[in-house]
Amino acid sequence: MSTFDLSSSHSDSGRRSGDPRGRSGIRPRRRENTTITPQGTPNRRNTELAMLAFAVVLPIFAYANVGLAMDKKLPGGMLAYGAGMGTLALVAHLAMRRFAPYADPLLLPLGTLLNGLGLVMIWRLDKAGKLLRGNFPAAANQLMWSGLGIALFIGVIVLLKDHRILQRYTYISMAVALVLLAAPAFFPSRAEDFGAKIWIRFGSFSFQPGEFAKIILTVFFSGYLMVKRDALALASRRFMGLYLPRGRDLGPIIVVWLLSILILVFETDLGTSFLFFGLFVVMLYVATERTSWIVFGLLMSIGGAAVVATSEPHVKTRIDAWLDPMAAFAPKPPPGSTEQIGQTLMAFGSGGVTGSGLGQGRSWLIQFAAKSDFILGSFGEELGLTGMMAIFLLYALLVQRGLRTAVAARDPFGKLLAVGLSSAFALQVFVVAGGVTGLIPLTGMTMPFLAQGGSSVVANWALIALLLKISDSARRPSAEPTQATPS
Amino acid sequence: MNKPIRRVSIFCLVLILALLLRTNWVQGVQADAWASNTHNERNEYDRYAYPRGNIIVGGNPVTKSDFVNGLRYKYKRAWIDGPMYAPVTGYSSQAYKTSQLENLEDGILSGTDSRLFFRNTLDMLTGKQKQGGDVVTTINPKAQKAAFDGLGDKKGAAVALDPKTGAILALVSTPSYDPSTFAGGDPATDGKAWTALQNDPNKPMLNRALRETYPPGSTFKLVTATTAFENGMFQGPDDKTSTPDPYVLPGTKTELKNDSDTEPCQDATLRVAMEYSCNTVYGKIGADLGKDKLRAEAEKFGFNNDKIDTPIRAVPSYFPKNSTPDGTAMDAIGQHDTRATPLQMAMVASAIANNGTLMQPYLVDEERAANLTTISKHTEHQFSQPMKPETAQKLQQLMESVVQDGTGKKAQIDGVTVGGKTGTAQHGQDNSGLPFAWFVSYAKGAGGQQVAVAVVVEDGAASSNEISGGSIAAPIAKSVMQAVLSK
Numbered sequence: 001m002s003t004f005d006l007s008s009s010h011s012d013s014g015r016r017s018g019d020p021r022g023r024s025g026i027r028p029r030r031r032e033n034t035t036i037t038p039q040g041t042p043n044r045r046n047t048e049l050a051m052l053a054f055a056v057v058l059p060i061f062a063y064a065n066v067g068l069a070m071d072k073k074l075p076g077g078m079l080a081y082g083a084g085m086g087t088l089a090l091v092a093h094l095a096m097r098r099f100a101p102y103a104d105p106l107l108l109p110l111g112t113l114l115n116g117l118g119l120v121m122i123w124r125l126d127k128a129g130k131l132l133r134g135n136f137p138a139a140a141n142q143l144m145w146s147g148l149g150i151a152l153f154i155g156v157i158v159l160l161k162d163h164r165i166l167q168r169y170t171y172i173s174m175a176v177a178l179v180l181l182a183a184p185a186f187f188p189s190r191a192e193d194f195g196a197k198i199w200i201r202f203g204s205f206s207f208q209p210g211e212f213a214k215i216i217l218t219v220f221f222s223g224y225l226m227v228k229r230d231a232l233a234l235a236s237r238r239f240m241g242l243y244l245p246r247g248r249d250l251g252p253i254i255v256v257w258l259l260s261i262l263i264l265v266f267e268t269d270l271g272t273s274f275l276f277f278g279l280f281v282v283m284l285y286v287a288t289e290r291t292s293w294i295v296f297g298l299l300m301s302i303g304g305a306a307v308v309a310t311s312e313p314h315v316k317t318r319i320d321a322w323l324d325p326m327a328a329f330a331p332k333p334p335p336g337s338t339e340q341i342g343q344t345l346m347a348f349g350s351g352g353v354t355g356s357g358l359g360q361g362r363s364w365l366i367q368f369a370a371k372s373d374f375i376l377g378s379f380g381e382e383l384g385l386t387g388m389m390a391i392f393l394l395y396a397l398l399v400q401r402g403l404r405t406a407v408a409a410r411d412p413f414g415k416l417l418a419v420g421l422s423s424a425f426a427l428q429v430f431v432v433a434g435g436v437t438g439l440i441p442l443t444g445m446t447m448p449f450l451a452q453g454g455s456s457v458v459a460n461w462a463l464i465a466l467l468l469k470i471s472d473s474a475r476r477p478s479a480e481p482t483q484a485t486p487s
Numbered sequence: 488m489n490k491p492i493r494r495v496s497i498f499c500l501v502l503i504l505a506l507l508l509r510t511n512w513v514q515g516v517q518a519d520a521w522a523s524n525t526h527n528e529r530n531e532y533d534r535y536a537y538p539r540g541n542i543i544v545g546g547n548p549v550t551k552s553d554f555v556n557g558l559r560y561k562y563k564r565a566w567i568d569g570p571m572y573a574p575v576t577g578y579s580s581q582a583y584k585t586s587q588l589e590n591l592e593d594g595i596l597s598g599t600d601s602r603l604f605f606r607n608t609l610d611m612l613t614g615k616q617k618q619g620g621d622v623v624t625t626i627n628p629k630a631q632k633a634a635f636d637g638l639g640d641k642k643g644a645a646v647a648l649d650p651k652t653g654a655i656l657a658l659v660s661t662p663s664y665d666p667s668t669f670a671g672g673d674p675a676t677d678g679k680a681w682t683a684l685q686n687d688p689n690k691p692m693l694n695r696a697l698r699e700t701y702p703p704g705s706t707f708k709l710v711t712a713t714t715a716f717e718n719g720m721f722q723g724p725d726d727k728t729s730t731p732d733p734y735v736l737p738g739t740k741t742e743l744k745n746d747s748d749t750e751p752c753q754d755a756t757l758r759v760a761m762e763y764s765c766n767t768v769y770g771k772i773g774a775d776l777g778k779d780k781l782r783a784e785a786e787k788f789g790f791n792n793d794k795i796d797t798p799i800r801a802v803p804s805y806f807p808k809n810s811t812p813d814g815t816a817m818d819a820i821g822q823h824d825t826r827a828t829p830l831q832m833a834m835v836a837s838a839i840a841n842n843g844t845l846m847q848p849y850l851v852d853e854e855r856a857a858n859l860t861t862i863s864k865h866t867e868h869q870f871s872q873p874m875k876p877e878t879a880q881k882l883q884q885l886m887e888s889v890v891q892d893g894t895g896k897k898a899q900i901d902g903v904t905v906g907g908k909t910g911t912a913q914h915g916q917d918n919s920g921l922p923f924a925w926f927v928s929y930a931k932g933a934g935g936q937q938v939a940v941a942v943v944v945e946d947g948a949a950s951s952n953e954i955s956g957g958s959i960a961a962p963i964a965k966s967v968m969q970a971v972l973s974k
Contacts, residue, residue, distance in 0.1 A: 131558060282498075286491040329526040342526065348513045349521020350529050362529050385514035389507060396503040403496040407489050415488050419495055426499040430506060439509040 043475075045097050048105035052093055055109040056086045059116030062358055066124045069359030084143060085116055088150045095154045100472035104405060107471070110398045111464045114449035115146050115457065117391070120358070121378050122452050125371050128364040135364075138371055138452050145454035149461030156465035163469045167413050170223025177217040180209035181259065181276075185266040208446075210272045211459035214279075214428070215466065218420035221280060225287035226413045233288035256280045261304045268314040271431045271443030275424060277301050282423045283416055286406075315441075322441040340366055344377035344436055348388075355384025371452040373444060376436045391450070392433070399426040402467045408474040418470045421463050533597070535560040535581060535671070540596040540619030540857065542576050542588055545628035548621070550576060555672065563671040564589075570663035571635045574644075574694045575626055575850065577799075581671030583681055587694070588622060588851070591798045595620040595854045595862065602862050620862060623853040625654035633970035634659040634942070637963030643944035644695035644829040647967050650837040650929060650937045652867045653846030655797060655830075656971055657940075660695040697801040700826035701943055704912030705956070706927040707821030708769040709835055712757060712885060714784040715772050716878040724758040724884045734767035736774070736813035743770050743816065761885040762893030764909060766820050773819020778810050781819060787873035788835050788845065790827070797830070797850045804831035822913060832927045833941035834870075839886065840906070840929035840939050843879035845870045886929070895926065897961040900969055904931045907964065909956030921946035926960030932972040940964040 060082040067075030075081075089112045096103060123139035125132060160166075166173075183200050200207045225232070260277040263269055281297030309315045317336040320327070325345055328337035343366045351361065363378035364370060370378060380388050402422030409415040428448055435442035446456040513521070523530065539562065541548035549572045552562045564579040566572065577587025585593055594600030598607060598619040610617055627647070634645035638661040647657035668680035684692050693699055715721050721728075732753040733742040745752045745765050752765035760768035773781060782791070785806040789795055793803040804827040810818055817823035830848060838845035847870040854862045874882070886906025889895040895907035910925030923946070929939040942960040 129558075282495055286488055286495060289488065289491050326524075326526065345513060346521045346524055346527040346529070348510070349518045349524070350527065351514060352518045352522065353515060362532060365528055380510070380514060385510060385518075388510045388514065392503055392506050392510065396500065399499050399503070400496060403492060403499065406492045407496075412488060415492065419492050423495055423499060426502055430502040433506045434509065437506065437509045437513055439505060 043101045044105035045093075045101060048096065048108060049093055051105065051109035052089050052112060055113035055116065056082070056089050058113060059085065059120050062117060062120040063123070065357070066120060066127070066359040069357055070124075070127055081119075081143070084147075085112070085119075088147055092150050092154055092157075095157045096468065099157045100468050102475040102477070103468040103472035104401050104475075106397065106401045107464050107468055110394055110401070111449060111461065114391075114394060114398075115149075115461075117379075118375065118447075118450035118452075118457075119143055119146065121375055121382075121450070122371050124359055124382075125364065125375075125378060127359070131362075132364040132370055133367045141454070142452055142457070145457050146461075148454070149458040152458055153461040153465040156462055157468065160465075160469055162473060163414055163417060163466060164411060164473075166219050166417070167223050167226070170220055170227075173216045173220035173223070177213045177220055178259070180213040180216065181263060181272075183209055184269075208453060208455035210269070210275075211446075211453075211455045212462075213272075214275065214424050215421065215459060215463055217276060218279065218283075218417060218424060221283045221420055222413050222416035225283055225416055229287035229412075232284070232293075233290055257300050257304060261308060265308060265312065268312065269444060270315060270318060270441065271428075271435070271445035274301075274431060274443065275427050275445070277304075278427045279420060279424045283420045286419050287412075287416060318441045318443070322435075322438065325438060338368070340368060340374055341436075341438060341442055343367070344374050344380075345438055347377040347381040348437065351381035351384045353385045355380075355382050355387055358382050372446055373432070373442075373451065374436055375451045376433055376447055379450070380437075392429075395426075395429045395448075399423075399429070401471075405467055405471040405474060409470050410474055414470045414473065418467055421467055425460075425463065531581065531584075532559055533599075534579070534585075534593070535562045535564070537598070537617045538562055538619065539564060539579065540598065540621045542572075542592075542596075543621055543623040544572065544575070544626045544631070547628075557672070560671055565667050565670060566665070569665035569667050571631060571659070572626075573663045573666055573692075574658050574660040574696055575624060575631075576666065578666035578670065580666070580669050580677070580681075582674060582677055583669060587799050588624070592622045592851065592854065595622055598857070600862070603856055606856050606858070618857040620854060620856045621859075622851055623855065624850055625649075625656065625852045625865075626658065626850070627656040627971055629970040629973070630657040630938075630967050631659060633657070633966040634963065635661070635663075637942075637966050638944070641944050641959075642689060642695075642946060643942065643960075644699070645940065645942045645963060645967060646696045646829045646833040647971060648833045648837045648846075648848055648939045650841035650939045651846065653837070653848045653870065654852070654867075655848055655850045656938060657967055658696050658850065660693065662689050662691045664691040694799070695943070695945075696829045697797065697799055698828075700802060700804055700828050700831075701923050701925075701945075702823075702912040702914055703821035703825060703827040703832055704910030704923065704925055705764045705766075705769075705821055706832050706835070706908045706910035706925045706941075707819070707825055707827070708761065708764065709839065709882060709886070709908050709927065710785050710788060711769045711773050711776070711781065711819040712761065713839075713874050713878060713882055714776055714781050715757075716881055717784060717874055718776060718780055720772065720776065721757060724761075724881050724888070725756045727754055727756050728760065728768050728772065729754055730760075730765070730768045730771050732765075732767050734771050734816075736770070736816050738811065739813045741813065743767055758885055758888050761908070762888050764889075764894055770816040770820050774812050774816040776819070777812075778807070778815040778818070781815065782806050782808060784873065785825075787871050788838060789831055789870065795830070795848070797848050799850065801828050801830050804828050821910060829941045829943050831941075832925065832943075833939050836886075836906075836908075836927045836929045836941060837939035838871075838873050839879050839882045840931065840937055841879075842876040843872060843874040845873055890928070894957040895928065895961055897957050898926065898928055898965045898968070900930060900965060900972070902933065903968070903972060905929070905965075905968065907961065909961065911956045924956045924959040926956050926964045928961070928964045928968065930968040930972060936972050938968050938971040940967050942967070 063078055063081055064074055119142055122142050126137045126139050187200050200209055260273040263273045284293045321337055321341055325341040327334055328339045329342055347363045361381035363381045366374045366377050399422050402418055406415050406418035409418055428445055431443055432445045432447045434440040446453045448460045538552040541550045549567050551565045553565050555563045560581050577589040579585045579589035596619045598617055630647050634657045643661055645659045649656055664684050669677040733744045736743055743766055745767055750763045752767050755765055755768055790804045790806040795801040807824040814823050818825045834845055847868050849865050853864045856862055883906055886908055890898050890905045890907045894909040898905050898907045907928030912923040924944040927941045931937050942964045944959050
């Protein structure tokens with residue numbers, strides 16, 4: 001095991017002891033074909049541990065900051081919280097050492113940091129008490145879900161011997177994903193869900209299947225496209241400079257397109273619909289390397305969006321609210337309008353560049369969904385522009401590590417799975433943060449790791465675990481020469 | 488597959504970049520606009536998040552900030568002698584915003600003024616509690632109390648000015664209100680108090696001294712006499728006029744009469760006509776001068792000016808632009824369309840007392856930071872020169888005769904030169920309402936101390952007798968003048 005090395009910029013797989021090209025900084029051109037020397041490969045677990053310590057300590061400081069700002073004393077639960085988060089992170093790390101020793105060192109610390117910051121902000125909003133309408137303590141619950149998420153993470157790391165096993169479940173995944181996606185349409189939505197039917201409820205227990213469907217559908221797409229990609233890429237007709245697919249290859253694409261529109265219509269869930277279609281187009285493009293699929297996908301999504309936007313009042317309301325976020329403050333607000341977007345923008349503005357400081361803002365003014373969909377508003381107000389930039393960069397780093405895993409992966413299924421999971425994550429971040437900051441119309445999705453929501457945090461930990469498994473297998477030194485994959 | 492993966496990776500970076508740009512736009516470029524948005528409740532909470540600065544009268548604050556440590560608001564505004572000073576301070580209410588000085592000087596009082604930026608930053612760095620600055624008024628507490636007590640439970644207003652500087656020494660409006668009753672605390676009682684004040688037929692929240700106009704009645708004869716001298720119609724106070732009694736209004740068969748037939752108004756000198764307040768004499772002078780000359784002179788005094796800011800803006804007093812000759816005759820004696828605020832009539836007396844120079848009336852002498860350093864200080868400046876000094880001397884002779892021998896005897900003060908003019912203004916349909924009793928005066932003490940006062944009492948006169956102004960309003964003016972001069 002090598003010593004802790006901060007210069008990780010080109011250390012991914014090119015930097016291996018005994019490889020002079022790695023030392024001199026010259027990258028191997030086709031990494032997946034590089035012959036790998038089995039002995040002495042740095043596995044970067046110590047780097048991970050150091051960064052993990054940082055990722056645990058930083059939210060503890062944030063926690064202390066909130067307590068000092070709001071109660072003028074250190075919060076009582078600080079040690080318990082620190083110990084809890086620290087233990088969870090340590091157990092995950094130990095599982096990594098044993099079962100995925102060669103995996104990317106950044107993903108686990110990034111997830112831990114975002115999850116920890118989210119917990120602190122939820123706890124801070126818990127402390128707003130009566131100021132936040134319908135407030136009930138959610139931090140303990142969220143901590144429990146985080147624990148479950150990390151448990152699932154460890155489960156995946158330990159039990160999933162190789163990500164390629166998932167390939168066997170391609171069509172089962174499809175069925176499960178369809179059930180998960182369709183299920184919320186059959187459950188009644190509540191008034192406070194703001195029109196979106198994205199929940200499955202059994203009594204007090206509620207579950208957001210879209211978050212899991214995201215992963216399971218990616219598994220299906222990866223398996224399906226790995227098999228079909230040659231047919232899709234090669235058996236096509238050239239028309240006006242574009243390669244058009246054959247009719248029978250088009251079928252599944254049409255199905256996914258229709259599905260995303262059905263989600264939109266029956267569950268009025270703009271975000272999930274956009275996410276799945278975007279995910280599919282991206283994966284199709286990566287699998288076939290045909291730009292025409294992007295054009296095709298864009299045309300289909302624009303067409304679908306146009307039709308739905310004009311026919312669905314819910315979508316139109318969202319777009320109107322995006323165009324004029326302050327309309328809800330008028331003496332006679334338009335029906336279905338909400339103050340949230342305007343309140344969030346005012347929270348961002350009041351935060352300004354440096355923010356009010358943790359615990360010192362008034363983001364409870366956002367009221368409904370302040371801890372979930374709109375939690376970025378609280379971060380924006382209390383940590384300011386600087387904090388928001390840092391958070392976005394953490395997400396960017398997480399996504400880029402995932403995509404790097406895709407580049408490094410040795411098998412096409414792993415590549416597709418990694419690129420799918422990473423871009424789904426990126427799309428979700430964009431859709432949520434773009435909606436909350438007023439860049440695009442708001443859609444009902446949660447900010448991965450930051451926002452309150454059990455399904456979300458558990459699903460995203462599973463997502464990180466899958467990426468790490470792919471990364472581990474990509475970087476694992478293997479005795480037998482690996483099969484070259486066409487790039 | 489790596490080429491499309493790298494492209495997807497760039498695409499994901501572009502998504503994050505879009506978020507970074509957007510958050511910079513919202514929290515950087517637009518931040519101030521969102522922060523100061525009228526719907527941003529943070530500004531209301533911030534106003535009471537730390538002690539608000541005080542409004543100072545005669546070296547002592549007439550306001551205070553009570554630490555209430557509420558859920559939303561930490562401090563609550565309170566007033567000392569609230570009803571007496573309400574026309575000066577206005578209110579600063581958690582639920583009903585701010586008014587008058589509390590509104591206009593809010594930047595200083597709440598400490599958000601840009602001129603306090605350096606100090607605020609320093610305080611923030613040294614960890615000192617933020618505190619608003621003070622506003623020092625020109626009000627003389629003794630004069631204010633004399634006017635407030637003099638008006639008692641009558642409905643009316645009084646304004647006292649320092650003719651040499653324009654400083655407002657007293658500003659009283661009755662019936663008044665206590666701003667403390669709806670300053671904050673319990674929304675229910677605040678709302679009740681606020682609604683009661685809003686619905687009170689006596690309009691206690693109306694600042695009658697600045698924000699209400701009355702027909703000035705005979706006090707306007709001072710302006711008419713000034714116009715006559717300035718235009719060379721008469722040379723001295725003892726010039727004889729040729730006035731029939733009764734006087735038939737030009738172009739009509741309506742007879743303009745005086746209060747009683749026994750008054751020596753026929754062909755009276757200007758002095759006698761002023762002493763007895765002969766409507767016939769000044770009505771005829773007005774008609775002879777014509778509307779344009781009268782209006783030009785009135786405007787020099789401040790009539791028809793909608794920007795008389797003390798800084799509390801006074802509503803414009805009015806002298807008509809278009810009128811028939813008979814109308815002008817009535818306008819010249821302060822009836823018909825002529826309307827004036829109490830401040831306006833005090834300005835007329837002030838210009839006469841100050842030898843024809845009218846100083847800009849002002850209420851705020853100094854703005855200062857919490858540590859008593861001066862942020863701004865009022866510099867006295869001339870408002871206008873309504874008349875030549877010689878004319879002012881003649882007007883002073885006329886006004887002093889009124890107090891010596893005429894309708895204003897009740898304003899005499901031993902050892903002090905006092906000039907005054909009574910007025911009893913008819914109003915209502917066919918002059919059916921109880922007349923408004925006016926008294927406009929100035930006093931010059933032995934030490935060169937001067938004061939100009941205007942008092943109006945609504946519905947005060949029991950009869951339309953001219954003596955009403957002298958008997959009801961003059962004693963109030965006298966006590967105010969005494970209060971100022973006894974200093």
